Amino acid sequence: MSKPLILVTNDDGIVAPGIRALVEVAATLGDVVVVAPDSPQSGKGHAITIHEPLRLNKVNAFPGIESWESSGTPVDCVKLAKHVILKDRNIDLCVSGINHGSNASINIIYSGTMSAAMEAALESIRSIGFSLLDYSFDADFEPAKPYIRKIMEYMLARPFQHGYLLNVNIPKLASEQIRGMKVCRQADARWIEKMIEGRDPAGRPYYWLSGDFVNNDHAEDTDIWALENGFISIVPSMHDLTNYPAIPVLKDLE
Incomplete structure (x- = not known):
């Protein structure tokens, strides 16, 4: 029996430590193909590129793993995988991440990580977005790996009729502190935003988005x-x- 084909992508870029950790897990479960942005694309949501050409380059980012970097957004990467790189193959599972930072609650609508997974789900591909609640570049993904593998195995073992999509967030804890997994709903939370104004060397105003999660x-x-x-x-x-x-x-509008 042939191994399942697993597409791996992210929004932090192909050199981010999170995607390396995800590739390591995915490679134990199937044949892996990586298609990821060539630069960080956090917060891109479901953006696609329509006013300029997309570039696609094969790279040696992961030993023994077919890997491609794209000039496009995370959603562009999934489209390129589906319609160009893997157009003659059936993708069994798409995994996106591991994101550096939370995509829980309202964050899902801004997330490039989750939008890539959602794009795959729109193509009837089982999909999972993984995020670790640690924004640091040197985040420790090891405690998350056994759970990520278990969730991927679960999805691969079940012949869902349509593109099933899971948003998985992992607390920043040591292995012995993680209490398990909970299937739950998205919390009704939001960002209270503010724009921080500054001045560039020419005296022109610029604005930096900030805010508090409530x-x-x-x-x-x-x-x-x-x-x-x-x-x-x-x-x-x-x-x-x-x-x-x-x-x-x-209905009274009709």
């Missing part, structure tokens, strides 16, 4: 609760943004 949803079935209490959060996600309860309310 969570007013303290129920025990949310991803934020799970992470704050030492659990890995697993949120089944989807692209459908329809506000279903509003449909009957708005």
Whole structure:
């Protein structure tokens, strides 16, 4: 029996330590192909490139692993994998990450990591986005690896009919401190944003986005609760943004 084909991508760029850790796990489960941005693309969301050509270069980023870097966004990378690099092969699983920083709660809509996974899900590919709650470049991914492998094995073993998408966030804890995994919902939280103004050497104003993450949803079935209490959060996600309860309310517009 042939090994499953696993596509690995991210938004931190092909040289980020997080994607190296993810490739190491994926390589124990199947044939791996990496297609990732050639530079950091954090916060790109579901952006795609339409006003300039995309560049694609084969690189030796991971020993023994077919690897490509693209000038595009994380979503562009998945499109290039699906329609160019692997156009004649069936992708069994797409994994994105491991992101340096949280993609829990509202962060999912800004995340290039999760948007890449969602793009694969739109193509009916089982997909997982992995994020570690540590923004540092030298983050320790070792405690997360056994859980990442378990989740990937679970997804590969089940013939989901459509592109199943999981948003997995991992607390910054030592192995013995991680209490397990929780399947949960996305917390209703948001960013209270502010623009920090400065002046460049020519005296012209510039603005730097900042803000505070505020969570007013303290129920025990949310991803934020799970992470704050030492659990890995697993949120089944989807692209459908329809506000279903509003449909009957708005029927009088017809």
